[in-house]
Amino acid sequence: MGKFNKILLTGINGQVGRALYPKLQSLGEVIAPDRSQLDLSKPKQIREVVQHIKPDLIINPAAYTAVDKAEEEIEIAYAVNALAPATFAEEAHKLDILLVHYSTDYVFDGMGTRPYHETDTPNPLNVYGSTKLAGENAIRTVDGHYLIFRTSWVYSTGRKNFMHTVLRLASEQEQLHIVSDQQGSPTSCLTIAEATLSAIQQWTSDKSGIYNLTNAGSTTWHGFAKAIVHEYNQLRIEKNWPPLKVQSESIQAIMAGEYPTLAQRPKNSCLDNQKLHTNFEIFPEAWPLALAKVISMLPDHHKSLSVS
DSSP, X not given: OOOEEEEEEOOTTSHHHHHHHHHHTTTEEEEOOOTTTOOTTOHHHHHHHHHHHOOSEEEEOOOOOOTTGGGTOHHHHHIIIIIHHHHHHHHXXXXXXXXXXEEEGGGSOSOOSSOBOTTSOOOOSSHHHHHHHHHHHHHHHHTSEEEXXXXXXXXXXXXXXXXXXXXXHHHHOSOOEEEOSOEEOOEEHHHHHHHHHHHHHHOOGGGOEEEEOOOBSOEEHXXXXXXXXXXXXXXXXXXXXXXXXXXXXXXXXXOGGGSOOSSOOOSBOOBOOHHHHHHHOOOOOBHHHHHHHHHHTOXXXXXXXXXX
16 A cells, blocks of 8 residues: 555554554654543544544554453453444444554463464453454454454563563562463564554555464563563663663563462463465564564663663
8 A cells, every 4th residue: 555644543652552653654644642632432532533534544553451450440441442443443444444453362262282373263261352352353343444463462662561560670679480381472562563564555455354463483471581681681781771680590480370360361372473474475573583672772771660
């Protein structure tokens, strides 16, 4: 696809939205209302905003992503993760435009032993996964033009993600205990943004559908934590960052059962990217390479570590 007059981007204050915003500038004018201007829990407001802007492309990375909190806030999670995508799909269909939406590896129960394909039967274990699956199904039911990207273990230089939490805790505590019996693919927001841009540029109506989009390879949360601390230490002296109290080799592995959470999580949520390779010739780099890039882009890390 070529240029767009107006692109409506949601979630500008979220990880993926922030990564997408500068990338999308090359495609056209990006209109990115924040939550005060566009509340995704209110379908009527969504319709009004879309009908007012009349975009040529809608991109919706915004979501309710507090996995444990969703177990208690089912109504709001459903509104944002299911009803909002349904409303965007309906409005996009009226305008005959493409809707790009993001979903999650948590639509699967993790009982499989191989990476999941897009055609595998979803069976979410928690409210978050169930509401995201409902959003997928709603978009598909409308039968308009859409790209749904399932991604996983998303992180960026911003706060409120696993990478930041690990670095903050490693700077404050003498010991870290991280779950080692859940497998997945850490995925950089930069990877998601770059792949999204490429897919939009190549998109034709016959390529509508669900696509897995993660960095290549997989690890456990424990393995991810060790890699985060290791990469930080590789750059620490050059960047004049403060030392951590916990080193990668001393991070302790625990079982998920030793760290109970409100929401159950899948044991294996690895996703197979072959469809993305075949239809768009997009080959996301290996997760350790993506992680190294993100850590090298960290801002004033002394301040970012000290703020939860």
